[in-house]
Amino acid sequence: MVTSAQPRRAAAPESGRRPARPRARAVYPYAFYLPAGIVYTVIFLVPTVMAFYFALTRWTLFDSEFVGLDNFRDFFAEQNLRVGFRNTIVYAVVTSGLKVVLGLLLGVLLTSNLRLRGFLRSVVFFPVLVSTVAVGITFSVLLKPDTGLVDKALGVVGISGPDWLGDATTALLSVALVDVWKGVGLATVIYIAGIMSIPRDYYQAVEVDGGGAWHRFRHVTLPLSWPATYSVIILSFIGGLRTFDLIWTMTRGGPGFTSDVIASIIYKQYQAGFYGLATAGNVILFLAVTAIVVPLVRLLDRREIHS
């Protein structure tokens, strides 16, 4: 193994061991990639690649018949599937937008000199760790029409609340709001980390110039927490496009198919035995994610340099 390498400066001759530097091959063997590599390849890479073939077939898991682009045509020909595609985009945009705005506001609030700051940070973050199914069930109860707590609370101030999850116009947005409730804690702690890393000097400079709170926010906090905004947008966009659990526990895509997203359609097609169609849905999701996230990464990277 050890070839005639030059003696190292740190070699201690009295130790009596070979004062040679083994090659990277022995010290950092590529074999270390093997366990992770095998699992990742078999469970993730192979299915991802095979999806592109199976998406073009009528498939029963045991045998598949090549049908060309039929699955994709079906996917976009059926109105409910088209709605699902649109819903996915709407959901991702709404949730990531709200997480940025609310996460930033909460981040600013929770880095200011507040009593109970630590407590509130914990309270805001905890839902991130609670299971999505539990959150989904709890909120479907809270959002029940008329008898649910949310509608009752609105009733007190004289507003008759809608049937949040039962009405085609509000179902998707209601689920998106619950998603924001559950996920805004992560956005907030990312913003807190970002805001804390802004050097104090900038704020002192604003103070010397006589700038107020708004000035501090607009010209220091907002531009300098850009890396945090970037992370929050990317993370919640990817999460939003893939969303399934919350939709499935709260509405199952209903009423009708008005709150279906791509991931819930994939599950429904899978349950119905249309494996090829389900896989086509997966490929569409894959293409949508890369088509949106990759340019988004590029765009946001460029902004980072200019701002």
Next chain:
Amino acid sequence: MRTTVRRIGAETLALAVAAAVFLVPFSFMLLTAVKDEKQAADLDFAWPTSWPVVRNLVEVISARDYLLLTAYVNSTILTVTSVALLVVFASMAAFVLQRRPGRVAGVVNLLVLSGLIIPPAVVPTIWVLQGIGLFKTLPGLILVEVAYSLSFAMLLYRAFIAAIPRELDEAAMIDGCTGMALFFRVIFPLMRPVTITVILTTSVAVFNDFVNPLYFLPGDENATVQLTLYNFQSQYSTQWNLLFMDIVLITIPPLLAFVFFNRKIVAGMTAGAIKG
């Protein structure tokens, strides 16, 4: 002076609203879980008139032949095994990735990024699992959880390893430590902080996972806690106290992790996010 007062007022208001928005759902869960069946059906905020806590607890646990206990055992095995494998696999791979830059490392980095972005293709994964005889088995689901968490764990490890000086590797080499020995006797013990972070964040994620058990481990005998909760939803549509007792029971493990390791979890999640 007046602006200070107004500022404090506004902040108090913001605090009150935020606290209400985040605390009300949790208090609602707890309150409903300890009510009797009749009062729980009101689904309101009233103070419990009677406190059948133990009875609700026993009823939930013994329901459907102690399914919840089976589910707890399954979820524990799933979480512990997949996190243990993940820690070993991800730390080894990240070590070589960080220490040995080059073409191979370039490819691996690309794969790590793909793992973060690409949504997994579920039905083809079922096909693969069926091919190797692991579909609908706990080991199959464990491998799935490991595969899906690798990228995130490797990012955390890679960042941490970058801060471990190479001089240490060299010192160990002089003592004749290379490869496995160098990694497991010298480097791995040094990574304790990041290992704890990886363990905490992925344990919570795996324990709370709903989608993967739904696809890869259907059926009652292998149910995980999230699946049983989901199934209880239709079963207990009139016994809200039991449903919410179930929710409370399932929320306890993440709550404990949160109470004891809040800072670690937050640190891990923000680090992963910002480097991702």
